[in-house]
Structures are given as structure tokens and as C-alpha cells.
Amino acid sequence: MNLVRACPRRAQHQWKLRELWRINGLRGTHRQRERVEDRRWPGWEVVVGIEVHAQIKSRKKLFSGEWERSEARTTHTNDAPNTSVSCFDAALPGTLPTLNPKCVELAVRTALALNADVQRRSAFDRKHYFYPDLPSGYQITQRYAPLARGGYLRLSRDDFTVRITQLQLEQDTAKSTVHAGRRVSLIDLNRAGSGLMEIVSEPDMRSPEEAGDYVRTLQTLLRAVGSSDGSMELGSLRCDVNVSVNRYGQPPGTRCEIKNLNSIKFVMTAIASEVFRHIELLESGRTVTQETRGFDENKAETFKLRSKEDSPDYRYMPDPNLPPLLLSQEYIEHVRSSMPELPSETRVRLLSMGLSERDADVLMTIDAGREVGFDGEIGKGAIAMTQDLLGQLASRKETFSDNPVSVEHMGELIDMVQSGKVTGEFIGVSQYLWCPGTSGKTLLRHMISHRSLDYPSKLAKELGLIALSQDDSSLVKEWCLEAIKELPQQAEAVRKGNLPVLNRLVGKVMKLGRGRANAETVRTLLLELLREES
Ligand SMILES: Nc1ncnc2c1ncn2[C@@H]1O[C@H](COP(=O)(O)OP(=O)(O)OP(=O)(O)O)[C@@H](O)[C@H]1O
Numbered sequence: 017m018n019l020v021r022a023c024p025r026r027a028q029h030q031w032k033l034r035e036l037w038r039i040n041g042l043r044g045t046h047r048q049r050e051r052v053e054d055r056r057w058p059g060w061e062v063v064v065g066i067e068v069h070a071q072i073k074s075r076k077k078l079f080s081g082e083w084e085r086s087e088a089r090t091t092h093t094n095d096a097p098n099t100s101v102s103c104f105d106a107a108l109p110g111t112l113p114t115l116n117p118k119c120v121e122l123a124v125r126t127a128l129a130l131n132a133d134v135q136r137r138s139a140f141d142r143k144h145y146f147y148p149d150l151p152s153g154y155q156i157t158q159r160y161a162p163l164a165r166g167g168y169l170r171l172s173r174d175d176f177t178v179r180i181t182q183l184q185l186e187q188d189t190a191k192s193t194v195h196a197g198r199r200v201s202l203i204d205l206n207r208a209g210s211g212l213m214e215i216v217s218e219p220d221m222r223s224p225e226e227a228g229d230y231v232r233t234l235q236t237l238l239r240a241v242g243s244s245d246g247s248m249e250l251g252s253l254r255c256d257v258n259v260s261v262n263r264y265g266q267p268p269g270t271r272c273e274i275k276n277l278n279s280i281k282f283v284m285t286a287i288a289s290e291v292f293r294h295i296e297l298l299e300s301g302r303t304v305t306q307e308t309r310g311f312d313e314n315k316a317e318t319f320k321l322r323s324k325e326d327s328p329d330y331r332y333m334p335d336p337n338l339p340p341l342l343l344s345q346e347y348i349e350h351v352r353s354s355m356p357e358l359p360s361e362t363r364v365r366l367l368s369m370g371l372s373e374r375d376a377d378v379l380m381t382i383d384a385g386r387e388v389g390f391d392g393e394i395g396k397g398a399i400a401m402t403q404d405l406l407g408q409l410a411s412r413k414e415t416f417s418d419n420p421v422s423v424e425h426m427g428e429l430i431d432m433v434q435s436g437k438v439t440g441e442f443i444g445v446s447q448y449l450w451c452p453g454t455s456g457k458t459l460l461r462h463m464i465s466h467r468s469l470d471y472p473s474k475l476a477k478e479l480g481l482i483a484l485s486q487d488d489s490s491l492v493k494e495w496c497l498e499a500i501k502e503l504p505q506q507a508e509a510v511r512k513g514n515l516p517v518l519n520r521l522v523g524k525v526m527k528l529g530r531g532r533a534n535a536e537t538v539r540t541l542l543l544e545l546l547r548e549e550s
Pocket residue numbers: 063064065066067216217218219220256258259260268269270271273
């Protein structure tokens with residue numbers, strides 16, 4: 017039985033909620049989902065709000081300016097410790113921050129994808145605390161004047177929306193590893209100073225499942241706009257989850273914040289266990305105190321880290337070394353116009369092309385798993401490859417229903433492009449350009465025109481389209497030198513710093529190598545050669 021409908025007080029509560037929702041003024045036509053009482057905790061309503069920290073996938077860190085010749089790259093977990101640290105990230109005296117425009121662009125893209133208002137003026141604050149993983153003794157963040165405010169994310173399941181409070185830029189901390197046996201703490205500064213986006217949601221979720229759905233949807237969105245890997249395993253997406261419970265019709269209860277959850281499963285388990293803890297406290301006549309808590313993965317329980325009273329005084333102050341960040345309307349519109357397609361739009365488009373729901377979902381899952389490029393370079397994902405497929409079918413005057421390429425074969429082809437077995441890399445920034453003449457494209461053309469039932473891996477071998485390995489680097493170098501010789505004007509432009517022109521040279525090399533070279537390797541090699549010459 018639907019308890020919510022059966023109880024007049026709850027019906028009134030529902031009405032109130034809906035009213036609130038309307039007053040809060042969601043743009044768009046999204047409705048809040050009809051609430052059905054949860055059998056796990058009858059009589060109780062659960063309220064969840066999430067703060068997501070997503071590492072920005074920029075080549076350089078947040079304050080290591082884009083063109084600065086420093087080695088301070090945004091790193092991966094498998095890099096050797098302390099190998100990618102600029103003087104600023106290590107907080108050496110006398111160093112000053114330079115804002116990396118790529119981080120701003122990616123955060124603006126994310127904010128637009130979340131339907132948020134990008135602020136023309138935002139500002140940076142210092143949040144002070146003392147901990148070995150924070151060399152300067154403060155973190156630069158945007159607590160009071162964030163980059164974007166308001167917004168919403170529509171969850172993939174149902175017609176349900178979570179409102180976004182704000183999106184702010186901030187620095188990541190270093191990483192400390194405690195060796196209890198040796199009684200030492202090891203500090204790795206590689207992560208220190210990397211760009212993070214903190215995305216704060218309104219307390220709009222009502223169950224562990226909705227929270228899981230929210231994080232999953234956000235993850236897909238971040239990957240689609242190319243602003244973050246969104247990988248919880250690798251630590252590029254971490255969640256702080258705020259949970260409270262109240263009796264139906266009562267105001268929200270006291271919230272507890274569970275810090276640093278690194279998988280969707282843990283997000284959901286931590287919420288459920290926290291809900292039971294709150295209910296147990298309240299039903300036995302005690303109260304919930306506002307706390308920051310951790311999550312013990314083995315016991316599937318949360319534990320107290322500190323209470324609200326013990327929470328440090330962060331002594332926020334405006335960062336005197338950073339002026340306010342002013343964005344012109346033209347800049348915001350420019351970013352908007354170069355936005356890649358969002359997952360929700362993609363799905364609608366795929367369905368309208370005549371794909372079945374299942375095929376669209378499979379393609380979207382494959383696409384969501386693709387590698388995210390640095391600085392917003394959108395890789396050649398499944399969806400873009402479908403576009404190629406459709407383009408090629410159209411030029412043969414066939415329709416998608418005549419498509420001879422199965423989703424499985426398409427999936428394998430995409431895997432081969434991604435693992436570098438055949439080439440198909442995208443070059444250039446913010447465009448869906450697939451380099452002409454890549455061997456992946458040739459392979460796709462062959463699959464369509466010959467209506468081949470063979471797996472692409474087999475075909476690639478037969479057709480000699482397997483990408484060149486590292487061992488063939490001398491051959492690639494030869495092509496690069498030839499390209500530089502044949503396009504002297506373009507080479508000169510790149511030497512003078514006009515990097516987009518590099519694509520012309522890369523294209524030339526791809527042509528010379530019949531598409532078997534790896535575009536990224538070619539790019540790096542060309543830059544090295546041009547630098548050596550000058
Ligand atoms: N009653 C509530 N129940 C559950 N979540 C709540 C409740 N009230 C607020 N929240 C959520 O708590 C979060 C508050 O995050 P916010 O970043 O604003 O502050 P904070 O957690 O106090 O600060 P910090 O960033 O230092 O952790 C938001 O996601 C909000 O939706």
C-alpha cells in the first residue's frame with residue numbers, strides 16, 4: 017500500500033514539499049519524484065546532501081600557470097612520489113600563484129552542464145589549518161564567492177532533479193601515508209595544488225539509492241564534458257555525504273557529515289548505516305549531535321572523527337595574492353558554444369536515430385568508460401564513432417537499420433582505438449575532429465563496405481592496420497622530419513608558440529604513415545624536434 021497517499025498528514029507534507037520546490041524556482045520542467053515510504057525505516061524521512069570533490073583533468077595544476085615551464089603536472093597515483101611539485105605547491109617562500117586558465121575553462125564547462133549561473137565575479141579565500149599534507153598551512157578555495165551558483169542535475173532514472181548549491185575551485189592537498197609500525201608519516205606532494213572542483217548539492221536526496229544515482233550521473237557528466245576522470249578508485253572523485261533523518265512532516269534533523277567516501281557502494285552503505293544510527297538514537301530518546309564522521313569499510317559503520325564544537329576555526333580570509341576572478345559574458349558564451357554534447361542529449365539523439373534503447377545504452381556505457389583527455393580534449397568516444405558510422409552510412413545512402421556493424425563489433429573497435437591497437441585519436445582542442453586517414457577509420461569503412469562479420473581485431477591484422485608500436489619510433493621520427501620539411505611555414509608558426517597549427521603537421525605525419533602512428537606520440541615528438549631546432 018502506498019503509505020504516503022494513505023496518510024493525510026503526509027499528503028499535506030508532500031504538498032508542502034512540492035510547494036517549496038516550486039518556490040525555490042527550478043528552471044526547466046523537472047518535477048520532484050513522488051515519495052513512497054521506505055520499508056527499511058517506516059515513519060522516517062531521510063535527507064542527504066553531497067559535497068563532491070572532483071579533480072580537474074588539466075595538464076598543469078591550479079596555480080601553476082598553463083604555459084609555465086615547470087614540471088608540476090597533475091599526476092596519477094602510479095607516478096613516483098614527489099616528482100611533480102612546483103616551488104609554489106611546496107610553499108617555498110617568495111612563490112606566488114598564477115591561475116591556470118584551463119582549470120577555469122573546465123570548471124565553467126561543468127557549471128554550464130549543471131545548468132548553474134557562472135558568476136562574472138568570483139574570489140579566492142584561504143582556509144587555514146595545520147596538517148602535514150598542507151605545506152602552506154592554508155588551502156586556497158572559493159567558499160564565499162564561488163565560481164558558479166544554483167543549478168540542477170537531472171538523474172538518469174525517473175524524472176527527478178537534484179539542485180546544485182554551488183561549484184567552487186580549490187586546491188587539492190598532498191597525500192600522507194601513515195606507517196604505524198615504523199611510526200612515520202610519509203608525504204607525497206604530487207597531488208598538492210592540483211585543481212579541484214567542489215560541487216555542493218542541496219539536501220534533495222531521500223535515500224541511499226538516490227545518492228548513488230546522483231554520484232553516478234555526475235560522474236558521467238564530468239567525463240562527458242571532459243573536466244574530470246571522475247574515477248573514485250583512483251581518487252579523482254571523492255564524496256562527503258551529509259545525512260539527517262526526521263519524522264514525516266517534521267523539519268529536517270541534525271546532519272552528520274561522512275568524509276571522503278571513495279566508491280558509490282560505500283556512499284550508499286555509509287548513508288544506510290548512518291540512518292540506522294540516527295533512528296536508533298532518536299527512538300531511544302537521545303539526540304543526534306552534529307559531527308564529522310569517517311566510514312569503516314570493514315565494519316560497514318561510520319565512526320566519530322570530531323564534533324561540531326571541536327571543528328577547527330579555519331580563519332577564512334581573502335587571498336591577498338589573487339585578485340578576484342572576472343569573467344566576461346563573451347568568455348562564458350564562448351565556453352557555452354564549444355560545449356560537447358551532454359549525456360542526456362546524446363541519449364535522445366541516439367534514440368531518434370532509430371537505435372533501440374538497449375543499443376543506445378550499450379553505446380553510452382562504452383562511451384562513459386572512455387579515457388578523458390587532458391585540458392578538456394574530448395577523446396574519440398563511442399558516441400562520436402557512432403557519428404562516423406552514421407556519416408559513412410549516409411554517404412552510402414543507407415540507414416541505421418541497414419547498419420551491418422553490430423554493437424559488439426563497434427565496442428571492440430572502440431576498445432582497439434582506446435588501447436592504441438589501431439589509431440583514431442582526436443587532435444586539437446574542443447572539437448570532434450577525427451584525424452583523417454587514421455587506421456581506425458579505414459577499418460570502420462572496410463567493416464561497412466564489405467559487410468564483414470569478422471571481429472575488427474582479426475580484420476585489422478589481415479589489412480595491416482595495426483598501429484605502429486614504440487619500436488617503430490625511428491620510422492615515426494622520419495615522417496615527423498619530413499612533415500617539418502614539407503610544411504616550413506606551419507613549423508615556424510608552432511616554434512613561435514601558435515600551438516593549434518601543430519595539428520596541420522600531425523595530420524601530415526598521419527598521412528605519410530597511412531594513419532598507423534599514434535597522434536599523441538607524433539605531437540610530442542614534433543614539439544621536441546621543433547624545440548631542438550630552435
Ligand atoms: N539537514 C540536512 N541533512 C542532510 N544534508 C544537509 C542538511 N542540511 C544541509 N545539508 C547538506 O550539507 C552540505 C553542506 O555543505 P557545505 O560545503 O555548504 O558546508 P560544510 O560541510 O559545513 O563545510 P565544508 O565544506 O568545510 O565541509 C550540503 O551538501 C547540504 O545539502
